[in-house]
Amino acid sequence: MANARRGDLVQIHKIILEPDQRPDSLPSCTKSVPFECWIKGFLIDENANLGDEVRIETFIGREISGTLCQVNPVYDHDFGVPQEALLSIGKEAKKILGESSGE
């Protein structure tokens, strides 16, 4: 069964420049890897599996092709975990203010 059908929200991947096409002036860690890109849009092909070459219609209606890498891509950035180094900043500041106002 196909992973994605026409009209599904998907993400495609493209390699824009291979390492040997990148400028020599780059730091070696950057020069040694490809210059890549990911774009989201709606699948134009009837059916497709992850890894297939597909066409998408982007959010502004342009057609772009690339390798299907995600179906229904999620935003997974979050609020992080509580940070001990931040926990008492407010309390310390309020203590100083309490002292300076004579409370």
Add this chain to the structure above:
Amino acid sequence: MDVSYSDVMSRKKDILMRSTGIDYESFEISPIAFDYEKLMASCQYSLEDVQSVLEETGVGNTPLVELKNTTELVRSISPPGKGGRIFIKDEAANPSGSFKDRRAALSIYHAKKLGYKGVVTASSGNYGAAVASQAAKRGLKTIILQEVYDSRKIGQPEILEKTRACEAYGAEVWQLTVGPELFYIMLRVLEDTGFFSASLYVPTSILGIETLGYELAQQVFQREGRFPDMAVITHAGGGNVTGTARGLKKAGSHDTLVVGVSVDLRGLHMASDVDFNRKSFTTGHTGFGIPFLTWPDRTDVPRNCARGLRYLDRYVLVSQGEVFYTTDLLSKLEGMERGPAGNTSLAAAISLARELDRDQILVVQETEYTAAGKLPTSQLTFAQENGIEVRRGDPRENVPGKAIVMPERIDQIQVEDVDMEKIRQSYFANVGKMTKGYSLTEGDILFLSEDSKSSVDFARSTMESLKITRAEAV
């Protein structure tokens, strides 16, 4: 058409002329000098025009808030009689949540007026969201090019949030890996689409920011009967400093000291795939701040209208830890939860206000919205996941890419001054390098002195000491 790297780059001039509607060559005076004010005036918008364009899409007229608790805290650690009053311009109240709406609004209006069907910009920060938001309101299509991921496809939470915001405003977003080839892909997209280049550095972008300096000067004057003594401005590419300083002058606030602030990320390479996720600030840092002062024309347009060195009286640095600390302080003491990057200048203000007398006024000229990915906990969590040490201690122990140290005490927040003379010398040396073999004229010396806010004598003697000779001396 050939889309190889070298071929596209060779068509740069034509692509940029078509996509900005500006013939940059017509403003050139010599290989060194150009007519900056003529370029700024070329799109023919007065300050009043700009204000009414911004008003149409709900941009500007943001609240000016006095941070009374923060001021009191600063006074508790200041010498007797010292501790200036700190005000903040709550730019998070703009439609997409930052001052960048001012920067985008006029450009998008202008693009529509010139008949472009869409706009393109390269931005991993608030500017991309501002362009997408303004274009949505004006009915133009938007393509945003973002540097998001390292080669492991791991992205900074702050930038992932910007991808989400841009897509929420209906933009097509290209999420790219690290590298200056962002500019190459931008040229390709501009060529493919015929869209307008909503560069951060075109005249309309800077004219939009002028409203910020103008507004804050007016608001302080109306409330206090005087202009601010100091404006503290986060500095990256130079637009925020340039626009704000020009706006202050247009309001008649000529004596306000213009202070730029960047987060200290010295030592991290901006084009490095490895260093990319070792920083917790994606803009407002030295990786942009210093190079854009010492060579402003390193941009996506032939001449940069954001020229920080023309306007800065002073340039200071703060550490990542000091900014995160200050961000928490703003929430706890003033009830304003805002994004960390927008609080770079507030962190500096805590140090700078201690130098001012109690009746003097300091304005921090921006805040930015906050969201998942764009707050101290998410950014510090990400830093730890990338091997960065996070702790309390002396902020001097901050090491970009290695340790983020939140101050243990408020009095440890202390700006580091950047030597402006060295920055100017470095700018002049770059001018010399870029124009090797060319003989300077007296007009070039005058341009360099204006472009670096230094005296004609300083410009002349520095160029002579760098052995960059003048025409009559040859």
